[in-house]
Amino acid sequence: MRDFLPAEKARRERVLAVIRERYRAHGFDEIETPVMEEYARLHAGIGGDNEKLAFNVLSRGLDAEAIRAAAEDPAVLTDLGLRYDLTVPLARFYASHRGELPGVFRSIQIAPVWRAERPQKGRYRQFVQCDIDIIGDASARAEAELMAATLDTLDALGLEGGVVRVNDRRVLDWMLGSFGFTETERPRVLITIDKLDKIGPDGVVGELTARGATPSAVEAFGTFLRRPATSEAVAFGATQILRAVPDGIPDDIVAHLVGIGEAVAAARAVSEIPVVFDPFLVRGMGYYTGTIFELAHPSVEYSLGGGGRYDGMIGRFLGTDVPAVGFSIGFERIVDLLEDAPDAGARSIVLVHDPAVPVAELLAAKAALVAGGARVRLEQRPKNMKALLERAAADGYTGFAAVRTGMSPDELEIKALA
Structure with missing residues (x-):
């Protein structure tokens, strides 16, 4: 958690002003939610590893004896926690205010979140997230709107040339099933796949073997991974997508992905689609149900943002499933890239x-x-x-x-x- 001197604070606010202006230009409306949410909501098993990094708030009114008695039960010892992202609060917000919101709600959230990280460059315990979400639209239009707005914002910040890497959780699930991984072991297999760019195909196969995954599935998966260029992102067309995955992938999933790419290209008025298909993009959040994506830029090796579709989350609070998808810009990483950004002509x-x-x-x-x-x-x-x-x-x-x-x-x- 950091202090910011006046010049740094002013630079951050200039960047935030550009982000807000571009998001609003694309029809999104800003909301605000409390910094704390109920413990049970933050630890509902949908936040992935971030749940382990949550800062929990001690229940009020507990004396020393009560604290000792409740020490083995976090749900009793704490009843609130600092939000670790803005998606869980948004789901609660929508469930609470659905009757006051339009049928398709486009939200902006720009606010700090907290995680008990091991601090390092670009990774902090308190940091700002800049989210846009669309709730109530199950079509590919929602993903395309988010990507177009995000790429436009990147351009406005002076970071032209951004590309969105896209995959679909349904692709991953279907692909792992085709290799023979059981449903129960697939979540742990995805954790290993997420390391592919760091440990390579042999490392993935070795880790899956050590974890006791189905041997025949590991062998089939290893053979597929070692194909030439299998782990590389490909151009966003039906032919390229089909070549990047095993035979037999459902046509509706491919059509959904292709539709997103074509819509983004049309919105950007470009002939070359600024979207690529990455069959092994995973993203670790447990609430993703469909399309997932990350924002890439040629100036850096790491992603500058990400998001995906989380159609099942709001139903946990509302009792009725509502389609939802969001995209978050990595503000702290982007503001570091714009260290010398000038004040826009201010006198x-x-x-x-x-x-x-x-x-x-x-x-x-x-x-x-x-x-x-x-x-x-x-x-x-x-x-x-x-x-x-x-x-x-x-x-x-x-x-x-x-x-x-x-x-x-x-x-x-x-x-x-x-």
Whole structure:
């Protein structure tokens, strides 16, 4: 969890302003949910490994004896927890307010979340997520809208050339079934597949063997993995998708994926589809039920965001299944890439004055500049003027002016900060 000095905070807010503006331009509306949710909701078995990283909140009113008695039962010891993502809160929000929302609801959530991570570059215990979700639309249009809005946002941030890697949990489940993995062992097989890019086909086969997976299924899967280019993402067309998976995949799944790619290309007005099919993209969240995707950019090896369809989650709270799909931009990773992003033409001025200048004259000069759209800071003239101006420039100010007694606002001479 980090502090942010003024210049860093301003840079983060500029990036967030671009993200918000682009999301709203695509018809999404921003909501806000509490930072805490009920313990049982956060630990319902749908958050994957993130549930293990949740910060739990001790139940109120417990004395030392009660804490000792409840130490073996977290559900008694704690009744709330800090949210570890924004999807679980959104599902609860929609179940609570469905009657007040449109039939197809497009939401924006931009807020901090908390995970008990081992901190490292790009991975923190408190970080901001920027989510857009569509609830109530089961068609491929929803995925295509999310991808188009996200790629447009990336462009607006100056990161053109982004690509969305796409797979479908139904593809993975069908594929593992075709190799002979039982339903009960498939979740653990997916955990191993998620490491394919790090440990390679031999590593995957070795780990599955060590875990005691069905030997014949492991052998068949290993043979498939060692095919030339099997683990590489492919262009987003029906022919390419069919070549990347075993024979016999259901036609409706392929048609769904192809439809997404074509719709995104149309939305982006490009001939080359900015979407690729990755048959071994897994994503670890337990609530995904269909399409899953990650945002890639040629400037970095890691993903800049991700999401997927989670049609079964809202039904846990509402009692009726509602289709839902979301995409989250990795704000902390993106803001690190935009470290030198300039303030978008903002006019910001430091007014340097001697102690003798009347306060009324200072505030009149400041008010005139503020009324003209400038950001203004008052600074008393120090002995070391150079240090003051260097600090002002580091804080994002673009100009300065000296204020003397009796000077009118029109007489200010604004000079650029180097």
